Amino acid sequence: MEFVIGGIKCIVYGLDHLSLDSIKRDVVVVFLLHGRGETQCGDRYSSIASKCLTASRQSELRKRDLIVVSFDQRNHGSRLINDLHNQGWPDNQNHFIDMFSIQQGTSRDVSYLIDYIPSFLFPHDQHNIVDYGCIGVSLGGHATWMSLHQDERITVGVPIIACADYLSLMKERADSRNININPSIAFTGQLNRYDPMLSLAHSKDAWKGKKIMALSGGSDKLVAPKHQLEFIRQLDDLYAQDSKSVVMFKSLQEVKHQML
Numbered sequence: 001m002e003f004v005i006g007g008i009k010c011i012v013y014g015l016d017h018l019s020l021d022s023i024k025r026d027v028v029v030v031f032l033l034h035g036r037g038e039t040q041c042g043d044r045y046s047s048i049a050s051k052c053l054t055a056s057r058q059s060e061l062r063k064r065d066l067i068v069v070s071f072d073q074r075n076h077g078s079r080l081i082n083d084l085h086n087q088g089w090p091d092n093q094n095h096f097i098d099m100f101s102i103q104q105g106t107s108r109d110v111s112y113l114i115d116y117i118p119s120f121l122f123p124h125d126q127h128n129i130v131d132y133g134c135i136g137v138s139l140g141g142h143a144t145w146m147s148l149h150q151d152e153r154i155t156v157g158v159p160i161i162a163c164a165d166y167l168s169l170m171k172e173r174a175d176s177r178n179i180n181i182n183p184s185i186a187f188t189g190q191l192n193r194y195d196p197m198l199s200l201a202h203s204k205d206a207w208k209g210k211k212i213m214a215l216s217g218g219s220d221k222l223v224a225p226k227h228q229l230e231f232i233r234q235l236d237d238l239y240a241q242d243s244k245s246v247v248m249f250k251s252l253q254e255v256k257h258q259m260l
Contacts, residue, residue, distance in 0.1 A: 005113055005120050009078055011040055012047040013068040014127030015121060017057075024126065025065050029117060030133040030156070031110050031147075032070040033140025036099070037086055040070035048135065050254035052141035064130065069117065073139065089177050096170055096181050099139070104194050105167075106143035110134065111151045131155055138162055138223065138257070145209070149196045149206050158212040160215045161257050197231045204238055211246045217255035225251045 002014045018027065032049055034040055049068040056066040072079045075086055084091065085098045092098060118129050132195075133156030136144030141162020148157040163169050174181045176251060183191065192198050200207075216225035232249045240244035 001066065003120055004114055006116050008097065008109060008113065010069050010071045010113070012044075012121065013046075013070075014053045014066055015084045017053075018067065018127060019088070020080050026063070026129045026130045027065050027067055027127050028133065028156075029067050029069055029129055031134060032068050033106060033110075033134060033136035033143050034070070034073065034076070035138035035140055037076070038137075039106070040072050041077065044137075045197075048239065052135070065127070067121070069113070071109065071113070073143070074102050074109070080111050089173065089179055095173070096183070097187060099142075099170075100166055100191070100195075103139065103142045104190070105144055106140070107115055107146035107150050107194075110147045110154070114151065114153055133157060136160065136162060142166070145196050146194060148210055148212065149203065150194070152206070155209060156211045158213045158215065161220055161223050162214075163216075163223055164231045165227050166191065166195045167198065168227045168230075172224075199260060200234060201233070207235055207238065209241065209244045212248065212249070216249070216251045217257060218251045218253040219255060220257045222257040 001015050003010045003012055018025065025222065030052065032040075032052075034042065034045055049070065049205065052068055053066055056062060075081050075083075084101075086092075088099075114132055116148055121127075122129070124214075124253045132154045133149075134144040134147050134154055135158040136142070137160045139162075141159035142158045142164075144159040145155050145162060145164040170181060212235075214228060216223070216228070218225065228249070232247055235245075235247045
């Protein structure tokens with residue numbers, strides 16, 4: 001089911017099933033964020049949404065109903081302006097800034113949609129949205145980390161083949177091509193503010209109460225698991241005694257930069 005929410009075209013999964021019920025229910029909305037160069041319309045993402053909904057409905061522990069929402073990230077799909085700015089080095093010399101700004105833009109779009117999605121989906125207050133989460137793949141996984149960091153309303157996240165340490169990831173890519181990354185003062189400020197790893201020291205409370213399952217490919221050379229191990233270790237140390245904060249990391253051996 002398609003909605004245009006605040007100028008962003010969204011596909012909403014699970015709403016038709018919920019609409020059949022006249023009883024007012026508590027609902028969880030999960031945003032499904034696609035990878036770089038992909039769109040929300042791919043079969044991969046409709047399949048993920050369908051599997052999430054099926055698992056939710058079949059769970060004996062279910063207390064809330066689930067809705068999955070996807071949308072095209074900036075400069076992708078229906079929002080494409082110039083595909084060059086989705087490319088990496090050496091074709092796109094602005095790759096370092098382009099990718100980070102799109103991740104941050106997606107994170108802001110998620111928060112923006114959270115502001116308005118209850119009014120669009122339930123204009124007569126038919127149901128009550130009580131929680132939000134994010135599932136993201138690759139570029140969408142990076143944005144999922146950012147959304148978890150930036151918006152306290154997002155309490156559950158599943159970043160897939162992604163990482164929360166942008167500088168570690170991009171420095172390795174730049175070094176492999178003998179490219180020197182020397183960010184401006186202005187961009188350094190954005191990195192320090194929005195990158196989960198760089199901002200952790202001054203935003204520790206932002207992660208309190210979050211439940212995160214980070215999935216990596218053990219043979220992924222594009223976003224190697226090592227780039228998020230230190231961040232996850234620090235989160236584990238921060239919330240080791242907090243039962244409401246859960247951070248799980250799993251590296252699937254022999255899996256490359258792909259979704260199975």
